[in-house]
Structures are given as C-alpha cells and as structure tokens.
Amino acid sequence: MTAVAQQPDLAALAAQLDEAAVTATAIPQIVAAAGVDAVTAYAVQDALVARRLARGERLVGLKMGLTSRAKMAQVGVDEVIWGRLTDGMRIDDGGAVDLGGYIHPRVEPEVAFLMARSPEPGEPVGDFLSAVRAVAPALELIDSRYANFTFSLPDVIADNTSAAGFVIGPWQPVPAGLSNLGVLLEVNGRVVQTGSTAAILGDPRRALDSGVRLAGQHGVRLHEGWVFLAGAATAAVPLAPGVHVRAVVEKLGTASLSAAS
Numbered sequence: 356m357t358a359v360a361q362q363p364d365l366a367a368l369a370a371q372l373d374e375a376a377v378t379a380t381a382i383p384q385i386v387a388a389a390g391v392d393a394v395t396a397y398a399v400q401d402a403l404v405a406r407r408l409a410r411g412e413r414l415v416g417l418k419m420g421l422t423s424r425a426k427m428a429q430v431g432v433d434e435v436i437w438g439r440l441t442d443g444m445r446i447d448d449g450g451a452v453d454l455g456g457y458i459h460p461r462v463e464p465e466v467a468f469l470m471a472r473s474p475e476p477g478e479p480v481g482d483f484l485s486a487v488r489a490v491a492p493a494l495e496l497i498d499s500r501y502a503n504f505t506f507s508l509p510d511v512i513a514d515n516t517s518a519a520g521f522v523i524g525p526w527q528p529v530p531a532g533l534s535n536l537g538v539l540l541e542v543n544g545r546v547v548q549t550g551s552t553a554a555i556l557g558d559p560r561r562a563l564d565s566g567v568r569l570a571g572q573h574g575v576r577l578h579e580g581w582v583f584l585a586g587a588a589t590a591a592v593p594l595a596p597g598v599h600v601r602a603v604v605e606k607l608g609t610a611s612l613s614a615a616s
C-alpha cells in the first residue's frame with residue numbers, strides 16, 4: 356500500500372504568520388518545512404492577507420520585493436517576489452510609528468506609482484505606463500515574521516514579502532526618465548545608504564511590468580487608485596527607537612517617518 360502524502364494546511368500556516376505579526380513575536384520558518392513551494396506560498400499569502408481584510412482592512416495596492424541585487428544579497432534569496440498592501444499598513448508622510456508593534460523592523464527607500472487604471476497582464480510596458488497617474492518617493496517598512504530575519508523563498512512569499520508599513524511622499528507627474536535617479540536614505544540627517552532607481556530591476560517601470568505579470572499569474576490585478584511599490588533602491592536599514600528616516604529621490608522629493616522610542 357502506498358502512503359498518501361499529508362497536504363500542508365495553508366490556512367493554519369497563514370494563521371501562525373498572522374499571530375506572529377499581531378503579537379510582534381518571531382516564529383521559526385514553517386512554510387517550506389511544511390512542503391509548500393514558492394507557487395503555493397502565494398495561496399498562504401492570500402489567506403494571510405484575507406485575515407487582515409476580515410479585521411476591516413482594505414487592499415490598497417501591491418508591492419515588489421527583492422528587485423535589487425543589494426536586497427537579494429542582503430537576504431540570500433534571488434527571485435523577484437510580490438505582495439499585497441492594505442490601508443492598515445499606511446503611515447502618513449512624516450508620521451511616527453510605535454516600534455512596539457514590530458519584531459525587527461527595517462526601512463528602505465522606494466519609488467511608488469499611483470494607478471489611473473488596471474493594466475492588463477499582457478499589455479506592453481509602453482502602453483501600461485498610461486495606466487500610471489503619478490509617481491512618488493516612498494519608504495517601505497519591512498518586518499519579517501521569522502526569527503533572525505532569515506527565510507527561504509516560500510517562507511518570505513507566504514509572509515507577504517515582509518510587508519509591514521509604507522510611507523508615500525507627495526505625488527508628482529511621471530518624469531520623462533525614471534531609470535537612473537539618485538536615491539539617498541538618511542537616518543537622523545546622516546546619509547546611510549546611497550543608490551539609484553537603476554537598482555530597481557534597471558528601471559522602476561520594469562518592476563511594474565513584472566508585478567503586473569507575476570500577480571496576474573495568480574489572478575491578482577492592480578486597480579484604479581491603488582499604489583504600486585516598485586522595490587528598494589538600496590539595502591534596508593534597521594529602524595531604531597528615536598530615529599528619523601528620510602528617503603530622498605532625485606526629481607521626486609522625499610518621504611519620511613520617525614520611530615517613537
């Protein structure tokens with residue numbers, strides 16, 4: 356008699372990740388260990404985000420993860436991934452976050468797009484730029500739910516690509532070129548990371564292309580008024596009590612947050 360392999364309980368995995376986020380308590384890597392691959396891990400992510408929606412949050416966008424070599428090297432994973440953004444993750448520009456709600460938060464400078472319409476997954480890049488209403492400097496707050504910020508690809512996908520918060524600076528008209536704008540990350544007025552939007556898959560517009568295509572494979576679309584976080588231009592830095600963090604993106608401006616001590 357052949358043994359029937361036990362199917363992983365995706366909802367139970369999502370519940371453990373959700374509990375880790377809600378209680379700000381790190382957990383061991385559970386997803387790949389349960390036999391879940393990177394494709395199925397998106398179903399865990401779906402179930403995880405559904406728990407937030409059941410608590411009254413609203414989907415407001417999508418994000419890309421691991422779009423730069425610096426980020427891939429930082430976490431030892433080498434595939435572009437995508438996650439979901441909810442209104443509960445939004446932090447006002449210049450606002451303060453209470454670090455008590457996070458496990459080991461980090462921040463990274465990004466570029467955000469505001470969608471004017473829903474691009475088609477097969478639409479050529481040049482065409483769906485007409486789907487972008489505006490662009491802005493942004494900060495992403497990431498907080499892996501796994502101990503030591505260490506994970507496999509299925510684990511980080513299931514964990515909604517470590518998404519924990521985001522700040523959008525003032526929206527701007529889309530400039531002619533986005534492919535090589537200088538990016539600084541400042542902590543208390545001191546530059547701690549320098550980079551370029553070229554680090555975001557060569558051009559943040561390419562990240563939008565990848566995001567539309569990859570999320571589309573799972574039946575997920577961007578919608579009018581949604582935000583798209585294209586990815587980080589530098590490695591992320593830890594968010595410590597009392598610090599003020601600012602992203603500066605050439606031609607686009609700044610986005611900032613403070614960490615309450």
Ligand code: 0L1
Binds near residue numbers: 497499516587
């Ligand atoms: O937004 C990101 O690039 C994060 C993706 C997940 C890896 C990480 O937590 O650094």
Ligand code: MG
Binds near residue numbers: 419586587
């Ligand atoms: Mg990011």
